[in-house]
Every structure is written in C-alpha cells, then in structure tokens.
Amino acid sequence: MTHPYPPSPPLPDEEHARTLLRHMLLIRRFEEKCAELYTQEKIRGFLHLYIGEEAVAAGSIPLLGPDDSVVATYREHGQALVRGVPATNVMAEMYGKIEGCARGRGGSMHIFDAETRFFGGNAIVGGGIPIAVGLALAARRERSLGDSPDELRVTACFFGDGAMAEGEFHESMNLAALWHLPVLFCCENNLYAMGTPLDVAHSETELALRAASYGMPSWTVDGMDVLAVEDATRRAIEAIRGGGGPHFLEFRTYRFRAHSMFDPELYRAKEEVEKWKERDPISLLASRMREADMLDDAGMEELEAEVEAEVEEAVRFSEEGSWEPVEELTRFVYSESDVDGGQSP
Amino acid sequence: MTHPYPPSPPLPDEEHARTLLRHMLLIRRFEEKCAELYTQEKIRGFLHLYIGEEAVAAGSIPLLGPDDSVVATYREHGQALVRGVPATNVMAEMYGKIEGCARGRGGSMHIFDAETRFFGGNAIVGGGIPIAVGLALAARRERSLGDSPDELRVTACFFGDGAMAEGEFHESMNLAALWHLPVLFCCENNLYAMGTPLDVAHSETELALRAASYGMPSWTVDGMDVLAVEDATRRAIEAIRGGGGPHFLEFRTYRFRAHSMFDPELYRAKEEVEKWKERDPISLLASRMREADMLDDAGMEELEAEVEAEVEEAVRFSEEGSWEPVEELTRFVYSESDVDGGQSP
Amino acid sequence: MTATYRAAVREAIREAIIRDERVFLMGEDVGRYGGCYAVSKGLLEEFGEDRIRDTPLSESGFVGAGIGAALGGMRPIVEVMTVNFSLLALDQIVNNAATLLHMSGGAFNVPIVIRMATGGGRQVAAQHSRSLEGWYAHIPGLKILTPATLEDARGMLWTALQDPDPVLIFEHVLLYNMEGDLAEDAGAVQIDRAAIRREGRDVSVITYGGSLHKALEAADRLAEDGVSAEVLDLRTLRPLDTEAILQTVARTNRAVIVDEAWRSGSISAEISARITEGAFYHLDAPVARVCGEEVPTPYPKHLEDAALPQVDDIVQAVRSILPGTEGGGS
Amino acid sequence: MTATYRAAVREAIREAIIRDERVFLMGEDVGRYGGCYAVSKGLLEEFGEDRIRDTPLSESGFVGAGIGAALGGMRPIVEVMTVNFSLLALDQIVNNAATLLHMSGGAFNVPIVIRMATGGGRQVAAQHSRSLEGWYAHIPGLKILTPATLEDARGMLWTALQDPDPVLIFEHVLLYNMEGDLAEDAGAVQIDRAAIRREGRDVSVITYGGSLHKALEAADRLAEDGVSAEVLDLRTLRPLDTEAILQTVARTNRAVIVDEAWRSGSISAEISARITEGAFYHLDAPVARVCGEEVPTPYPKHLEDAALPQVDDIVQAVRSILPGTEGGGS
Numbered sequence A, B: 001m002t003h004p005y006p007p008s009p010p011l012p013d014e015e016h017a018r019t020l021l022r023h024m025l026l027i028r029r030f031e032e033k034c035a036e037l038y039t040q041e042k043i044r045g046f047l048h049l050y051i052g053e054e055a056v057a058a059g060s061i062p063l064l065g066p067d068d069s070v071v072a073t074y075r076e077h078g079q080a081l082v083r084g085v086p087a088t089n090v091m092a093e094m095y096g097k098i099e100g101c102a103r104g105r106g107g108s109m110h111i112f113d114a115e116t117r118f119f120g121g122n123a124i125v126g127g128g129i130p131i132a133v134g135l136a137l138a139a140r141r142e143r144s145l146g147d148s149p150d151e152l153r154v155t156a157c158f159f160g161d162g163a164m165a166e167g168e169f170h171e172s173m174n175l176a177a178l179w180h181l182p183v184l185f186c187c188e189n190n191l192y193a194m195g196t197p198l199d200v201a202h203s204e205t206e207l208a209l210r211a212a213s214y215g216m217p218s219w220t221v222d223g224m225d226v227l228a229v230e231d232a233t234r235r236a237i238e239a240i241r242g243g244g245g246p247h248f249l250e251f252r253t254y255r256f257r258a259h260s261m262f263d264p265e266l267y268r269a270k271e272e273v274e275k276w277k278e279r280d281p282i283s284l285l286a287s288r289m290r291e292a293d294m295l296d297d298a299g300m301e302e303l304e305a306e307v308e309a310e311v312e313e314a315v316r317f318s319e320e321g322s323w324e325p326v327e328e329l330t331r332f333v334y335s336e337s338d339v340d341g342g343q344s345p
Numbered sequence C, D: 001m002t003a004t005y006r007a008a009v010r011e012a013i014r015e016a017i018i019r020d021e022r023v024f025l026m027g028e029d030v031g032r033y034g035g036c037y038a039v040s041k042g043l044l045e046e047f048g049e050d051r052i053r054d055t056p057l058s059e060s061g062f063v064g065a066g067i068g069a070a071l072g073g074m075r076p077i078v079e080v081m082t083v084n085f086s087l088l089a090l091d092q093i094v095n096n097a098a099t100l101l102h103m104s105g106g107a108f109n110v111p112i113v114i115r116m117a118t119g120g121g122r123q124v125a126a127q128h129s130r131s132l133e134g135w136y137a138h139i140p141g142l143k144i145l146t147p148a149t150l151e152d153a154r155g156m157l158w159t160a161l162q163d164p165d166p167v168l169i170f171e172h173v174l175l176y177n178m179e180g181d182l183a184e185d186a187g188a189v190q191i192d193r194a195a196i197r198r199e200g201r202d203v204s205v206i207t208y209g210g211s212l213h214k215a216l217e218a219a220d221r222l223a224e225d226g227v228s229a230e231v232l233d234l235r236t237l238r239p240l241d242t243e244a245i246l247q248t249v250a251r252t253n254r255a256v257i258v259d260e261a262w263r264s265g266s267i268s269a270e271i272s273a274r275i276t277e278g279a280f281y282h283l284d285a286p287v288a289r290v291c292g293e294e295v296p297t298p299y300p301k302h303l304e305d306a307a308l309p310q311v312d313d314i315v316q317a318v319r320s321i322l323p324g325t326e327g328g329g330s
C-alpha cells in the first residue's frame, strides 16, 4: 500500500529550518565518523547506524521540553544528539571511556543521560516500551501530587517496526490506552527488522491501524520529510499534554546502511536502497530551503563546517578520555549510597 | 456496547438438540459434583468451574473431527467432557488417582488426553495459545507431506477475555494470521478475569475488533445460546478447513460461580449474577425444545438420570482408583524410552 | 498483639502508602478482588485507584511499567501473583531492573519492590508450585528477600522501599495463615544479615522462608535425642550473608542446608560451595542438602509431600552426618 | 577436512533437514538474513520457506509454536538468536516444554530442540553477553547441551533431535569462527557423558563450552611448570555426568571449576556441592571456582576481559590449591 501523504507543511522561518537541517547533518556526519572509527577499531561491539532516518529524531525530539522523557533503542545516537546529550559524551561512550554518558559501561547501544532525561539505549527489542508506560504513569501521578508543571510531562518512546510483533508492545499499548497515559509512541518503520521485511513479520502491515486497534489516535507520517514529522509530532504532543492520552505515530522511513556492522545485506536489493536515497531527508529539506532562498552553497558549507567541528571535537574529547580502572569493575551493580536517592520526580 | 445478536438459528432435529442439551447438562452436573467433592476434600488445589458457560464447549467442540486438536485452559472440564475424554478419567484426575487422564499428576487444571488430541489444561493464562499455533503449523506441514487427510486439521484454542491482554496472545495472533494457519481462536468472554472486569483490563472492550486488527475474520457470538455457538463455529471451521486461515470467535458468556473455590466474589453484585442466570444456556435450549415439542418433563428426567448415572459412575471409578506409588515420584520428568517416539503426526 | 503473616504484609503496605506519597501497589487483582492471597483486601477502598492499581494480565507490561515509574520518581510495589507467572516478566526483571544501573554507568537506579508468592504445598500442581527465589539470586543487581517470620513480613518491605535498587520479596504461600505475636510498634528491619533462630552446637541447619519452620521442628525433634542443632535463617538470598554461614559452620563443624527448590543449581549448591571455599578445614563431614525432588510438582498430596523437604528428611539428613554415622566423618 | 564450528552447525542442520522430513528450522532472521551468526546462510535458498522459517520478533510466540509443532508430530529446531532474548520465552520453555510430559502423566512428550548463542567476549555489553546455560540447568525436564568442539557442534544436534524430550543447545559466540579438523563422516555423538579432553594427575579442571579452550591453554601453561592438569569437558549440563566428575576428582584429589557465568548460583556451585557430597574424603584441598565477575557485562574491552575468566585466572586458581600453597591443604 502506498501512502498518499498529505502535502508537506510549509517551510518554517529560516532559523528554524536551519536548526532542523543542522540536526540532521550532525547525526549524519557523526555516524559516518562512527563507521570510520569502527573500521579503525576505536569503536567495537554492535553499532547500529541511523543514517537515512535522521528526519524522525530531528523532527520530533526538539519539540519535547526539559521535563519530558525519551526512551530509545540501540539505534539511538540520533535521538541522543538532538535531545542535547553532548556529542562529546556520546562519542566517548562508544570509545568506552569514563567520560562517556554511561561511563563507557554501555557503548553504542546504551546511551543514558540523567540531565536530559534520556532513559536509554535499550538493546532488547521492545524492552523499552513498558518503561515508557511507567514513566508516563509517574508523570501523571506527579501532576496529581501537585509538585510538577501544570501540563503533563510527555514521554516519547522510540521503537522499530520489528518491535511491534513483541508481546511487550501489545501489553504496553493496552496499558497506555487503558490508563490514558501521556506517552507518544514513535514507530520508526524502516521496513525491515534486521533482514526481515515488514510483510514477513506482520499480518497487518499498516502499523498505524494495528496501533489504532487499542483505541488511540494513530497517524502515518512521511518519515523522510522532517517538516511532516515535526507537524505530526507537534499536534500529538499538544493533544497529549492537554490530557488526550497516548498517541501513536508511524514514521515511514528507511535505513541507508546495513542493520549493523556485521550485516552483509543479503535481503534487499541495491536498487531499492538507491531508490530510497532519492528521498534523502537531508537533501529533501536542503532543496526546499534552496528553492525558498534560505540556503545557498556558502550556507551549506558553513553548516557542514560547524557540524564537522562538533564531530571532530567529540573525537578529540574521546581520544583524550580515560579508561575506568579495572579495580572499579564491580561498581554500579548496586547503588553506592544506601539512602533512598533515586531520581527526583 | 450491547450486542444486537442476530436471531438465534433454528432448532436442529430432535436427536441433535438432545445431544447438545445432554452435553451441557453433563458439564453442569459433573461440576456440581466437583464442588461437592471439593467440600469433602476429595478434590484439592485449584478448582475452576465452567457452570454458566456450558454452551460454548457444547456448541463448538463436537464439530471437530478426531484428527483435530483442542488446547484449553485451567477451566477445561467442560471442553474435555464434550471432546470425549471419559468422565471417569477426568474425575479420577481430580482425585489425583493413577486412573486419571494425566495419571493424577495434573489435577483439575491439567486435563490431557492423547486419544482425543486434548492438549491440556494449561494453567498459565495465555500459555496455551502459542502451542495451538504450533499444532496448526504441524497440521499444515503434514498436509504438504501428503500423509494426512485432504482437508486441513483444525486446532481449536480456548482462552478467556483476560488472556487477551497477555503478550503471548498478541504474538500468537500475528503468527497465525501471518502464516495463515488452521486455528480457531475461541475467546470465552465471561466479562471477568478473576475479579477484574473487562473494562479494567482492556482499552478496547470489543474483543472481536481487537482480533480483527490482525486481519483475521472475527465474530462476536451469543455464548449463552448453544445454537448460535454451533452455527458460528460450523461456519468458521468450514472456512478454516478450506484454507481460509485462522478465525476468531468471541463468545459472550458468564460464569455463574466464583472464579475458583477460594474466591469471595467481592467484585460483582449478586444481582448481576442473577440477571445472567435468566439466560442460563441449559434453560434457554430446554425451553426452545419444549416449545417445539422436542422435550417434556419425562424427557428431561430421563436426561437427568442418564447424566447422573455418568457422574456417579465417574465418582465410583475415582473412589476405587489407586494412588501412584511414591517410588514413582520422579517418573515422567523425561520420557522412558530414549527412542524418538513422540506423537505420530 | 496476635497477627497473621498476611496481616503483617498488609500492614506493611498500608504504612508505606501512608508514609510516602510516592508509593503505590500495582498488580493483578490487588484491588477489587482483594489480592489473590487476600493480602491487599480493603486497601482499594481505603486508598483509591491511584495507590492500589489493578492491572490487566500483562506481567511483562506492568513489571516494566513499575520499572519506568521507579525511574520517574515513584516507589512502586509491584505484585506478581506467584513466582511462576514472573517468568513472563523475566526480561524486564533481568534485562532492565537488574541491569540499568550498571549499563547507565550509575546514571539511573531502579527503586522498585516486586513481591511474589512462592513455594509448593497447596496441591496446585506443576505450573503453580515453583520455588524460584534461589534461582533469581543468581542475578547481580537484584536483592532477594525471603521473610519467614511475622516480624520480617512486617519490616522488610519498608527497608526494601528505602533501598535505591530493585528488591524482590518472596512470600511463601504456606506462611500467609501463620499466626504469631507481633509487637505493636514493629517496623523496619535490617535486610543485610542472616539470623540465628535457634542456637546449637552439633550441627548447623541453614535455611530460609517456608522451610525455616520445618527446620525448627526438626531441631526440636533432634533435641529430644540430645542433638543440638543451630538453625540459621538466611533471610536474604542475595547478597548472601556468607559470614554468618561460615561462622555457624565454624562453631558446629557440620552443615545441612534445607531448600524447597529443585536440588541441582539451587541456592543450596551455592551455600555448599561457599562453605567448602571458606570453612573447608572446619568441616567434620560433607555438607548435606535437603532439597525438593527434581520433578515438576505433582498434584496428589502424597506425591507432593514426597517431592518437598519434610521434617523427617531434615532429621535424617542431620543424623547422616553426625559422628558415628556412615557419612559422619571421623 | 578443515571446517569452522559455524560450518559444523550448519552441516548438522542441513543433514537433519534432509534426513527427516519432520525437521524444520525456525527463528528470527534464519532465512533471508542468513542467521545472525551466519549459521544458516544459504539454507533458505536450498530448502525453501517451509523448512527454514523466518519469524517475527516474538520469542514467546515462536518458541511456543515450536512446542506445539513438536506436540503435533514435527521435529522443530528453534533458534533463539541469543540466550539473552530467551528470557522473553522463558514461560514457554519452563512452564510448557519442561513440564508438559510430567503434567500430562506421560501422555505428551515435547521433542523440540532450541538452539541459542551464549556467552560474552564480543564487547556487546550487558544485555547481550549473558551465560545462562547453567541457570537453565536448574530446570527438570530440560536437557542442556554445550558443544565445545567441532565434533560436538556437528554431532549433538542429531542426537538432540532423536531425543523425545526438549533439548537446549548453547553455542558460545566465540566458537563460531573456531577452525579445526572434522572427520568427513562425522555424525551423531552421545550426549550422556562428559569427556576428558586432556589427562592429568595433579588437579582436575572441570569446564564446558567456550571456557574449555581457556582451560586447555591453562593446562598447557601449567604443564610447562610440571603441573599435570586433567581437563574435563562436561558437554551436557543437565543431566550432569556426576560420575565423571567424581572419578576425575578421585584421581587428582583437587578440582578447579571454570565457568563464565556469574559465580553465585552458577553451575560451578552445583558441581562443587556434588564433589563435596560424593568425593569429600578424596579432596586434598577445597574445590576452587573461576567464574564470571558478578556484574552485568561492561562494554570496554579491558573491563569485559576482567569480568570473564581468563587463562591467567585459571592458572592462578590451580596454583592456589596445589600442595604447598596456602589453600592447598596438607
């Protein structure tokens, strides 16, 4: 089924458009660097790149406020970067250095950051979804306790098309709808779960329909068009904050690279990938900005330079970072203070 | 949402109507006896009665052939009896005697019978549903191996409204629909999961709609009307056998007794129960038969006598049964023959 | 004041809810039904749905939601009806609750308490009679509590709720009806140390939870024959109080471990291994274990009784390692 | 013929599919992707979708479906990518596969084979590096195989498929690339007995799976110093070959157990307990264990290395219990 998406929303003002472009470019260049560093064996383990899907994170996450929360997957560098986790700490995490946002304990799949309420980085497919439900439950209760903002905090939960086949997805959707919780479910439908195409994994491939069956508003969105992503997300977040309960957004997108660094990509044709690259979210926005005279070659070069500087700084920072002493191996199995510390609400 | 059920199907011929009535009566009297025996401490552990829901098993299971399979829950005496597991062996199982259909190892919640392809008796809510999917997968493969009947074997899988919130339900529905498997999903919606009412457990209380979201035919059926159950089941089984893939039937029913022998029933009003008893499936059929001159007092007494004899025989058989010697405690942890025995396809 | 174990747990929940507005109870049938073991009866009426939350049958979903709520600043008490159903939530317990603190390099701790009923003895057959608390004790990041007395049933919950990390509390099904004395002002108890429930010289009987009472009865019986058994209640299975274990063995030079779980790979194995590692030269006889038979629990009473450790089995095991008996050493 | 462990497993699957029309392979990405460790590469093309079945991400669903297919007369090989994800299928494995035969009084056996990758060492962090095969060995009704050699990787599958009961096969991730000789006619192997992979007199090193090769390397190193270590490969963790364990200990009087899993409650504890129970008077020193550190596996190499047993650790543990050393007894 092809999606006759509604017409793309109008371009926003130049500054805002530039921010969107900058975010996407940052993710792109940051991850291209990661791939390079992987070859150099600076980064190890599993590395899942977001390249091609940048519009989803860039269009949605900046709409969240500082008290809102994000739950993501193992393909979460993009989410972390636009959420404001410093590129330095994200990169250092992948180096396994102490300066990483999880002290290097987690690596690429486990980006965590208390400051920005970035709750991972979950590498069990679907495993983060119930957690998002719980964060939303806490947000609702907080409000009734009276010591929190007037409007509901929103929890944005990212997961892939593949995750929707997991039982945890089902249980979480039902809980969120049943309890009318302030969660934004963001499905990044990139048409594959590793090598398994959508229609080999789901009897109902219209994922927004599946979500709607729990009785929550669910829309399908052009995930390559950052303006469409932003528009849909804005409307959903407004509704949620106002007490409209959980919303589900299916972002139709595509990953341009392999699933992970180990993937020989036997399961899809090069032509298919090339076809999708014609709708590269960065080029799409850049062309529209050029057409509207918001961007020229010089402007683009400037952006590229900014982003490159940020990435280079992240690499430098990580190179200079330090290794956790082996003596500290068994730290962080239990909290170091016995007191009931924990996150403040 | 109230259900304007379609008009009840016409009465079948007398013999068939009598069989339906007899099945329901057998379940009713058998279970009343169980309750009595529980008070006498002949039966122990958990005991879940089906009283009030008899029309579901009686209207559906007899439509299955000997090569078809049944997967049920812990509330499965009724299913077992109409499937043809001898009442003697079902009762002896509850006594914990060696003559029980599971040698007494399982008790009330774990009725198993290889002869009638009765695959339990599963006491983990939702736990039997993936198994039904697998049985259906085997049935499909068998046909392609050519050594099985022309028509597809059907697996009928019973579960409650509560089970539909479990992740295993979701995964199984998707698998069955995706692989187009010959399964009949039979939801016994008795409006409660223990003490939890339907709308406290499900965001979408139209359960047939939820099932339909996997892309399989799903109908809501008056589960107190054995003729409606039979009619819907017949149509579904025909469709499945012909290669129509999985079907889902929601039987709206009600349990007249407590969830188990431990349940103080704090969660529902006596009036609600009384209201539902006005649609007692046994009375409903009996009145229609009386109206059609298929049944009179004498006929009813005769039926009661037949059924009572069967129940009494089951009790006698169980009383006379024997205990498994303690020395055999650790049998049946592993099979006793090393050879690849197993079920023949 | 006389109370039941059930009432002690209920009081502990009530107190926690009253004392800390972040606390709530969530699980299947904890509200309208009153709890499958009637532990939370009356609490929904008293505290309302925000504090006593009935959940759908979604073990992974609501345990995960509890983890999320804990991350979000709440102090959830999640009830999983029985340990058997917790297998459906194992991903959340092991991959998330136990792991998040480490994986996040200390950024996020998970202050959740998960309660579940455990154990056999009620003729509810294979899928409802497991004892997996010792199995859970394998997982770093979790704390495993097994209250065996009214005092611990009353007091461990509060301590668990103050713990910054995930705590699992296992309540043996046969204890709910147990009656006993409970001080009016009973409150929080420590959860770090095992407790000697009976002092003795000749042998250490090491146990926990439902089996404690069988061990005490066995000790009574042994006393009649002049055998003085010390009974150690582990109380917490992770972290194990190794020091207390080694100390009692150093005193008595003989140990019998009693554990309702299947023998192979049970916590009794770990205790035996630690005794070997830490008190080898104190041992006058091999460490003995009295465990559950390695069989899914059968329904009939005579077979279930045979499958579970009984007082007689404990007495016999002790006798088998006393001096002068075959296994009893020199 | 030279082969890899991966190719040996692949050949075993191919042979099974060819030999028995009831056999099929099912799991996430076993088909189009070629298997997450490339084990089943090419098999979909060779055998088609009925025999090589890609599944959605539904661990509980497709493991349960495997159990149902086994009950229905098939002989499914179900692949769960890694043991970590099997936690999502634990209900099906424990409550159904392991329990149905007993619960049904012998009416229904479950001839399913479940394969999964296990172990750490690839820097894939806490949620992807667990070693839970020893944990699974606690469950009666399951058989647990841990092929450590090419021959076993090739041969255990066929034996497992002939077994009437559920068999879990754990393949250590670091072994897939291991090369070695494999006889042209390599076929089924027995799965009942442990194997002595190296004979020795002074100490028994007892291990399995991925750790076997570290143990053998340690034995080489010890040999240079004149210490003769016997290396026992358990091969099957349930049922454990207690006899072989006791025999080797009876010969050497000293034992070191090497196990990558977290120490507390690992299979090493059970082995230690059995040695105490069955060979106490043969022991010249306490049984020693070299296990994984009790920490969710960290990502950086230096920490991961420190968290897992290494050759050095084994050498040191052996030395610590040899005569003349502190723990080494008299």
Ligand SMILES: Cc1ncc(C[n+]2csc(CCOP(=O)(O)OP(=O)(O)O)c2C)c(N)n1
Residues within 6 Å of the ligand: A075, A123, A124, A125, A126, A159, A160, A161, A162, A163, A164, A188, A190, A192, A193, A194, A259, D028, D057, D059, D081, D085, D088
């Ligand atoms: C429970 C579980 N099963 C399997 C895996 C292995 N795995 C990692 S990513 C992945 C595919 C997930 O696909 P999708 O949800 O669509 O997300 P995408 O990778 O496409 O972003 C799989 C199978 C896992 N991490 N967790």
Ligand SMILES: Cc1ncc(C[n+]2csc(CCOP(=O)(O)OP(=O)(O)O)c2C)c(N)n1
Residues within 6 Å of the ligand: B075, B123, B124, B125, B126, B159, B160, B161, B162, B163, B164, B188, B190, B192, B193, B194, B259, C028, C057, C059, C081, C085, C088
């Ligand atoms: C996984 C699991 N969770 C909880 C239970 C305890 N329990 C047994 S029956 C039941 C209610 C099930 O309700 P439903 O599916 O509607 O079936 P009904 O009993 O109404 O026939 C519960 C919660 C269980 N057996 N298994």
Ligand SMILES: [Mg+2]
Residues within 6 Å of the ligand: A160, A161, A162, A188, A189, A190, A191, A192, A193, A194
């Ligand atoms: Mg995807």
Ligand SMILES: [Mg+2]
Residues within 6 Å of the ligand: B160, B161, B162, B188, B189, B190, B191, B192, B193, B194
């Ligand atoms: Mg119900």
